[in-house]
Amino acid sequence: MALQGDLFDDQADPDASPGTAPSRPGRPARRTGTARTPGVTPESAAALLDAHDDYRVLRRLQPRAAVGPRQLQPGERLTVIVDTETTGLDHKRHEVIELGMVAFVHDAEGRVLDIVGEFSGLQESSDPVPPEITRLTGITDAMLAGQRIDLEAVEAFIAEADLIIAHNAGFDRPFCERLARGFEPKPWACSVKEVPWAEFGFEGSKLGYLVGQSGWFHTGHRATDDCHALLEVLMAPLTNHAGSALGQLLTRSDAARIRIWAEGAPFELKDQLKVRGYRWSNGSDGRPRSWWVEVDEPLAEAEIAFLEGEIYMRRVRPRAQRITACERYKA
Incomplete structure (x- = not known):
């Protein structure tokens, strides 16, 4: 059997000398002299492996193109997925160094109709980017030098937007609200906490797990790439449940909790x-020093x-607060 790199007749380098094969950065050169298999494409080879019980193929996640802004029709909603890359975990001390957003239109059942916008911005931080953040995201001080997020464009x-979604909204919302005022009054939903991923057959709720188990791979820990990846996972049909994870998320987000x-x-x-x-609040943030829990209103x-x-x-009549998506995940 030919090597994988030599199977595909659409991969040949037109500038290569006869009898040689192109190399890719960081990879060994292809073996020369191996016969190609006419008519075999990457997708046909992937489909062949997919059909075998001993193989599972991951395809590169391809973001969908935005059609541009358009008027909403009756029954349609506009939702924005947000992701941040920051210099640390504390929104009071650390800073946003990258903001990514993807806006899309969907119906009440969570069927995505159009992607209507994309935003990506970098911002230079007051202090050098910690090495662990650079290792995680690939973002360096040189990339951020002189960069500022256009806050008017963000607003x-x-x-x-009828709703803001983040994959861990308890982290992203405080950072976003500190960055731009327009985030504060918006309803927020969390695709980690408000989607029962385990019930849908997923082994974890981290975005990398969700993307991989959905059959894709992507460039993780860059804000806009993560927004596109999350949207694809949310809108994909579930194998053991009617509808999509997005539909489930919208239903839970619309419901009040106590x-x-x-x-x-x-x-x-x-x-x-x-x-x-129940979780413990130590009272340091102005909330009661007490155990607390959130439950669905009924x-x-x-x-x-x-x-x-x-x-x-x-x-007893314990202290109880009605929490909607507008208050949920605030700092």
Whole structure:
């Protein structure tokens, strides 16, 4: 069997000397003198391997082209996917060095109709980019020198958006709100927390896992590339569920949740709270120093009944806040 590089008759270098094969940077030169297989293309070879139980082929994820801005029709919504690359994890101390956004139009069921815009911007940071960030993203100080994100363009890009999606909105939203005012009043959705990926057969919720298990690979940890990759994963049909992950995300995002605070809960019962999904707030951000949980609005009364019967052993009316997508994932 010929080597893979020699199978494809559309890969020949027209400038190569007879009997030689072109090399690619960082890869050994192709073996010479191997006969090519007429009519075999990369896709036909990939399809052949895909049909075999011992192989699984990943294809390069190809971003869809934007058609440009257009008027929304009745029943259509405009959503923007956002991703940031930053100098660290703390939105109060660290800075955005890259912002990527992809805007798309979809219907109420989550069927994507058009990609209508793309935004990409770099920004020089006050301090040198940490080496670990450069290793992760490939972004260097030289790339950022003199660069500024056009905040007026950012505001205009998101002005008409009905929803902002981020893959870990609890991280991206605080950074975005600090960067540009237009992000603050928008509803936000998180494609990590608000999509039950495990139920859909995925082994993890990291974007790299989702892309790979969907049959693609892409250039990760660059903001706009990650936005396009997330959109493709969200809109792909699910193998064991009707519709797409985007449809599920939109449904959950539209629903209000209730944040319930178990203030003064007995210390010895903390493990029961943790098992039930409660998280601890140390009060440093102005919120109560207490265990808390968020539940879907219809489940709030059942959660309060749990606190009364299992934690407080008496009638209580705990602090409860109604949280919509406009408040969710704020710092």
